[in-house]
Amino acid sequence: MWTILHARLHTTLKQTQLLAQGDKILIAVSGGQDSICLLKLLIDLQPKWNFKIAVGHCDHQWKTDLGIAEFVQEISDRWYVPFHLKIATNLTETEAAAREWRYQALQEIAQEQDFNIITTGHTQSDRAETLLYNLIRGSGVTGLSALKWKRNLSPTVSLVRPLFNVSRAETKEFCQRLKLPVWDDQANHNLKYARNRIRTEVLPYLKTHFNPQVETAFAQTAEILQAESDFLDTLTQNLAQEIIDFEQKKLNRIKIKSIPLALKRRIIKLLLENISLKSPNFAQIEAIIDLIDAPQKSATSSLSGNTIAQVEGDWIILKKL
Numbered sequence: 001m002w003t004i005l006h007a008r009l010h011t012t013l014k015q016t017q018l019l020a021q022g023d024k025i026l027i028a029v030s031g032g033q034d035s036i037c038l039l040k041l042l043i044d045l046q047p048k049w050n051f052k053i054a055v056g057h058c059d060h061q062w063k064t065d066l067g068i069a070e071f072v073q074e075i076s077d078r079w080y081v082p083f084h085l086k087i088a089t090n091l092t093e094t095e096a097a098a099r100e101w102r103y104q105a106l107q108e109i110a111q112e113q114d115f116n117i118i119t120t121g122h123t124q125s126d127r128a129e130t131l132l133y134n135l136i137r138g139s140g141v142t143g144l145s146a147l148k149w150k151r152n153l154s155p156t157v158s159l160v161r162p163l164f165n166v167s168r169a170e171t172k173e174f175c176q177r178l179k180l181p182v183w184d185d186q187a188n189h190n191l192k193y194a195r196n197r198i199r200t201e202v203l204p205y206l207k208t209h210f211n212p213q214v215e216t217a218f219a220q221t222a223e224i225l226q227a228e229s230d231f232l233d234t235l236t237q238n239l240a241q242e243i244i245d246f247e248q249k250k251l252n253r254i255k256i257k258s259i260p261l262a263l264k265r266r267i268i269k270l271l272l273e274n275i276s277l278k279s280p281n282f283a284q285i286e287a288i289i290d291l292i293d294a295p296q297k298s299a300t301s302s303l304s305g306n307t308i309a310q311v312e313g314d315w316i317i318l319k320k321l
Contacts, residue, residue, distance in 0.1 A: 005174050009041050018160050024052045026115040031072045031183030034121030037171040054082040056109045058102045061088050071183050084109045095193050110157045122161040125168035128218035129198050145226035236266040244271050250317040253292045277304045291316050
């Protein structure tokens with residue numbers, strides 16, 4: 001059955017070039033409605049695009065995962081799609097740990113089986129939830145637009161999210177209309193996870209009391225911020241070559257002085273990330289900004305890992321205590 005979602009995805013792929021004819025695609029399938037919807041759509045589009053497709057499933061080995069891997073494999077077998085499984089060992093039961101492990105596991109499958117694309121069933125609803133989640137945590141533009149349509153995981157493997165213009169309500173309706181089997185993951189109802197609370201409590205409240213189309217509004221905001229963030233990233237990379245000495249872990253405070261504040265922050269963030277400070281926070285970045293006009297030998301308190309920033313001549317130097 002050819003549906004509106006089939007037509008929309010086909011059009012999206014042609015307009016955005018997210019996927020190309022003959023791509024080798026590993027479809028991440030959790031068993032939930034979004035990933036099952038994506039799997040069915042790509043199976044049905046396969047003849048038009050000459051895709052080579054397979055299913056990748058990640059078993060966290062948590063109590064809530066019991067039976068899911070078998071469920072997903074059964075669907076894959078029924079639809080004649082190769083199935084690949086990765087099983088975790090002693091995985092910490094946190095959102096962050098699970099997400100990081102899943103991407104690593106899927107990338108391993110892709111490289112082992114020679115897939116150049118990994119697709120996930122992230123929807124417009126996920127994009128809205130991520131924006132709100134990161135806003136609550138105090139993220140900047142980059143964090144607010146964290147979920148992208150496409151990004152490179154390695155030189156040979158890209159991650160693609162083809163359903164970014166589809167809501168979770170639409171994937172549910174699609175699965176119900178086509179009578180597709182869907183696994184109701186109990187972990188999605190566990191309110192100890194912040195994203196679940198946003199999904200089940202915060203967004204419904206905002207829809208009822210502020211804007212029925214709040215998910216679309218947030219997703220559009222994320223799209224705007226993504227374009228602006230990409231532009232600022234390009235400027236930052238170009239300026240950083242003149243301002244930062246990455247080998248010596250220092251930046252020129254004379255050259256950075258006249259640059260707009262937004263770019264100062266991005267350049268400093270880039271330097272901190274270069275010394276393996278994975279997610280520099282606002283206070284750490286501002287502490288270094290304060291050194292731009294500070295007297296000689298001025299220094300920050302420890303940034304992370306016994307590292308400080310200190311003024312020496314025209315430079316702000318990062319050094320170990």
